[in-house]
Amino acid sequence: MSNNSASNSSLALAQKAVKQLRLEASVRRIKVSQASAELKNFCLQNANKDPLLMGVPSSDNPFRPPKSCVLL
Template structure:
C-alpha cells in the first residue's frame, strides 16, 4: 500500500469517526412521540394549509387569465 493511499484511507476514516460522533450527540425521540408531534402540528396549522382550504382566486398566480374581447 502506498503512503498516499494509506493517508487517504486514514482521512476517510477520521471523517467517518467525526460524523459518527456528531450523530451520537444528536438528541433522539421515539417515533411514536415524533408522529404525535407531527400530527398535532398539522392539526394546529390546517386552517392555513392551502392544500386543505384552497387558495383565493385573487391570490392564485396560476389562475387562468381573463380574456378580453372587443365588441
C-alpha cells in the same frame, strides 16, 4: 513513498468516518410515537393556513386561468 501516501489517505478517511459517527451519535433522538403525535398536532393547528386544504382565493392565485377579453 506511495505506500505511505496510501496509508495517510486511509487514515484520513478513517478519521473522517469516526468524526461523522460521533456527530450522528450525539444527535438527540425521540420516539416515533412522540414525533408522529407532534407532527399530527402541528398539522391540525396549521390546517386553516394550508392552501391545499382550504384553497386559494382567486384574487391571490397567480395560476388562475386568464380572463378572456371581449370587445363590443
